[in-house]
Amino acid sequence: MPYPHFKELRPAYGFDDVAIAPGRITVNPEMTDISMDIEGVRLEIPFLASAMDAVVSPSFAAKMGQLGGVAVLNLDGLQTRYEDPEQVYMEIAETPQDKATEFLQKVYTAPVKEELVGRRVKQIKDGGVTCAVSLVPANTKRVAPIAVEAGADLIFVQSTVTTARHVSKSARGLIFSELRQNIKKPIVVGNTVSFDVTLELMEQGVSAILIGVGPGAACTSREVLGIGVPQVTATVDCAAARDEYYRRTGRYVPIITDGGLRTGGDVCKAIVAGADGVMLGTPFAQSEEAPGRGYNWGMATPHDSLPRGTRIKVGTKGTLKQILYGPSHRTDGTENLVGALRVSMGMVGAMNLREMQQADMIIAPSIKTEGKIFQLRGLGS
Amino acid sequence: MPYPHFKELRPAYGFDDVAIAPGRITVNPEMTDISMDIEGVRLEIPFLASAMDAVVSPSFAAKMGQLGGVAVLNLDGLQTRYEDPEQVYMEIAETPQDKATEFLQKVYTAPVKEELVGRRVKQIKDGGVTCAVSLVPANTKRVAPIAVEAGADLIFVQSTVTTARHVSKSARGLIFSELRQNIKKPIVVGNTVSFDVTLELMEQGVSAILIGVGPGAACTSREVLGIGVPQVTATVDCAAARDEYYRRTGRYVPIITDGGLRTGGDVCKAIVAGADGVMLGTPFAQSEEAPGRGYNWGMATPHDSLPRGTRIKVGTKGTLKQILYGPSHRTDGTENLVGALRVSMGMVGAMNLREMQQADMIIAPSIKTEGKIFQLRGLGS
Amino acid sequence: MPYPHFKELRPAYGFDDVAIAPGRITVNPEMTDISMDIEGVRLEIPFLASAMDAVVSPSFAAKMGQLGGVAVLNLDGLQTRYEDPEQVYMEIAETPQDKATEFLQKVYTAPVKEELVGRRVKQIKDGGVTCAVSLVPANTKRVAPIAVEAGADLIFVQSTVTTARHVSKSARGLIFSELRQNIKKPIVVGNTVSFDVTLELMEQGVSAILIGVGPGAACTSREVLGIGVPQVTATVDCAAARDEYYRRTGRYVPIITDGGLRTGGDVCKAIVAGADGVMLGTPFAQSEEAPGRGYNWGMATPHDSLPRGTRIKVGTKGTLKQILYGPSHRTDGTENLVGALRVSMGMVGAMNLREMQQADMIIAPSIKTEGKIFQLRGLGS
């Protein structure tokens, strides 16, 4: 009699579960190269701003580009539904908390206007920066050409869970290999968390992949749908697929850890886990330049009878420049994210992100120990 | 000298310890089939309401049946002890908290009246739905025939821990294989949590098995008796027994995870762990149709000198239809349980529950991370 | 070049980390035999009360004996230092909290009076029960014969950590094998937590062994000295030594899990981990019969410059009979400890403690999940 089959469960880890171990040599942080490349589009810093309405407006995107990163504009949101989105943002911020969900649901019933797509893209390009835009799969074929025509440099196609194949009676799924024929710009797709899907998407020719589904224990999709993979494990798995695909084909397709990153430490851990770049939402929603005016709102799933649009007060911490480059007045790691990454690479002895990906990582139980403070080293040096 | 024997401890997992990983394809949620079958009795949705007095009355059962599931009426409780149970429910709800246990103990001293058994069954059947009733083992032989005679379609025989054999001086235990001869209706028994007992119960011919003993860390039976197995591990183990029994005999005996489920995410995880259906108590006690009027009460063990009947305020969240089918106004996963299951199956790429059982599950430490919010995907799509 | 040696760390588990799995059969709780035997001294129930001054007085010991267990009187404490200890207990209870440690330190400077040893033993024997007394190793040779002469039935020799050999310049350690020659009564020693020491102590002829050093994470000895082993692992290890010793010699030396037990669930888990009996302090300090008047106090180490005597308010829960036999009005498992053990054995299918030791135990992460309640089974049956 064969032994009965029990389902096996694999442990998975998030940012709070791990820490980076220092390396065998140290490097001067100023010598580190932290640029990344998406099929020829170069980013001086590996930071992307999420395609969330409360985070990215055309003017925010221009600022982000000038600072070396890139912000992705949501082409299915307020910017393409309203001539004057500023007015809508103001009303969202002024709605009392108990009316916020209802109001959010209402403002998103306005239809997307195709003529606004080109206008928003041009506004970003006027800032002299790389223009990245995001679409849901269902709108991509129709709207992406308009965006490219207007000058968009990077097309993001995003849904909560992306796979190489979608089964549906009503509609034929988006085939990325076909899309690549029609759109002559790099296409970034996501989100996924698994080795297999990452490999399949790369085989379809995509230019980069976003990693992250239900990353935090507090995520709505974890609570409501039970689905989610902590980001360190998701990134480790997908990085293995990227390396395997590179080994087979010689084409290097970067992966971008998207979601759940809050501090400089989280950014560093994502890279060490294997990411080539990171995408952040709330940390940038906290910048003075973000259109959300101290709020952020999200939706875990586009299913009609599940709730959409919880508005959360995130506050405003400082300018985008301060959040990226400091100087930092806080010790919680939410400012000077670029400086933190460079200093961390210095301690690990990594000259660039590829070397940083090779650093050692440990599982360190996240027991918060009150009353301990870190000890002084070279104060005043 | 042989090596001394140390007792081995096996790790076990509950809903909060795990998460579901998305699959390789995605499926349109509307295409998913979530029906289940208990020996020919078909449920459109795999949801059962627990045989708790605060949850199921005849009218609740009718409503639940009309919505596609089934509610199990407790034939050892208030409904068969009182001509007019509504009056008793009202008094329970009006008793001050510090008198509640005492009052509950008193109302349950009234004897079960056999003439009420048939009347309650008929009330449910009048709703045009499947009628399921529950009995403790000691009353089953005597009362089950009355219920069947009155039209009951499913007989549940439940005790905290059920095994194929009970040792007692005073009474011969209930033998399920004998019961099956006498009662010509499907018999669902529980609860159990182990591979061995599941296999033995299936060999005795039962129609379905309830899984769950002391599932949560806060369970009374865990605190008082030390006994309990977290539901994910219990379901995984018993599902292995079901599959093994099916492999040997070709008879498929569904298992139902019972207890400790609170959110849509928990429901999805139970299915992925291997369940064919789920039984919920408190979430349904929170419906407007529940007889408990915003309260629930339970008892971990029928032993006379251990406490019985702690009344807990659970509140009222909405109609049963809203809890099952939405629309949801909450993001905590306690509404639209059916929608959550279908959307989750869509992300996993499962067309039916058997495919959902094959999905990957990971161990994800339940560290609640404050201040993180899930990122926007396709808002307004 | 040989591989360098890294110290290995073994995982250890406490009561809150584990749970008992139900068995393949169930047994009527009334049929269970829970007696234990210490070299011919029979206890109807495997419960011992700790030799703590706030727990055991002669009258408490009489009551405990009448209820089937045994309480151990501390012969190095207030009972043998004061003619009228009642007066001292009253003063301790009346001292304000901020003066309590100082006052406790003062009352324990009074010398032990040998004439009180015999008097206390006789007071217990007058209750018609087994008399158990406790001594520190340094006083054992001198005082134990007096106690035995007065009628003591069981001699406990206790220190925080007991081994078969103590190295000291100033004094020759107590040799248990010699003690056994001189004292013709069963000798119970402790505490220990390891396989090796348990085996060595058994080889020296002791009658039973107390298990437990720094059992809880909050223990003073864990905080101050870093020393401590969670009780489930300690009991599993020492039970393996007991079984090994029995296999070699045919002599069965019971082990008693001492410390850290709070609920009926903890008691059940100690037995399943391998214990033959359990020793409790605080739960009995909460009885009306305890001399501590709702307080308990302890000392982790007898070293002069470490703190001694922190007084803790434990409250009074009910009579000793209620704590042991119920009826229980609480659902936290702190009442009806005997009933809980019998019901748990029934669910596990164990007829006696030896069978209970064979039950399965799982590691179940102790994540407290609020808002879950245990489901009703057979209420009113």
Place this chain on the structure above:
Amino acid sequence: MPYPHFKELRPAYGFDDVAIAPGRITVNPEMTDISMDIEGVRLEIPFLASAMDAVVSPSFAAKMGQLGGVAVLNLDGLQTRYEDPEQVYMEIAETPQDKATEFLQKVYTAPVKEELVGRRVKQIKDGGVTCAVSLVPANTKRVAPIAVEAGADLIFVQSTVTTARHVSKSARGLIFSELRQNIKKPIVVGNTVSFDVTLELMEQGVSAILIGVGPGAACTSREVLGIGVPQVTATVDCAAARDEYYRRTGRYVPIITDGGLRTGGDVCKAIVAGADGVMLGTPFAQSEEAPGRGYNWGMATPHDSLPRGTRIKVGTKGTLKQILYGPSHRTDGTENLVGALRVSMGMVGAMNLREMQQADMIIAPSIKTEGKIFQLRGLGS
């Protein structure tokens, strides 16, 4: 096709994750030898005070030396920037909390005055004790000879992460093997946490090594940079390197666990993990002799755009003598650290620190269990 490569994560443990298991024999604490030796410089007790400005002044160092340990004076801090540092300490203590960081940043802009280096060293030597001083790598070559000339006995070279090689365009890194030629005093370097780096530093001839980078989960470097290794694992790994180096060369280079130690239990665990000595900051900042007046401040990294100098109120607990030798009035393990170490060694059966390093250590989940108290053993003995 070769199996794809997934990054592996190794579990790591901190003080709160582990406990010491008692040994097979016990030893009278007074017989224990707890001295340590750094290349001929003997410490009666293995306690070092961190080179933090709020902890060590010349008078504190004298006191610490008289009590048997050694305190390390920071030569890059207030003591060498100000003629009258007392005045600065007073102003720091009087600055309101919201101005503290800014004020700290300001006082550290004053330049280091070389003439003060010799003066501070002489002040310590005037106390008749071993003089230890600390420098950042960049200042070591220049300032260390001045300190040695003035009489310093031990030179500490410290940065957050120290390796045998530092890559920089602007400056050639400090080569410890060269430094050893020039400075005829023992050189202690740190901090590191890995086997490899420990071995390489020992091969460069250093006299002792400080272990610890981002030890606690709450450390700034963990939060900001993602870098950190819990101290038990760091110590275990570096101790393996020390033993390996000793095996190869016969030279024994002690390692000192530095940072994250708070209680006597932490000190004991560090030794059992393999340390030869321990370095503490905050516990000594809480002494009456510390110059910080109940405050401590630190800086995780010397990078210019990351925050420096968070001032934390640590309070004053008692004299340095009380903290080291008791008597203790607290049960939280923060007083009588020396007594705790000796008593713990007694229970483990270790006559000296090398034997203590061999003790067993277990992983004991740090679940804080309220309401449990440790049981009385031999109170009044």
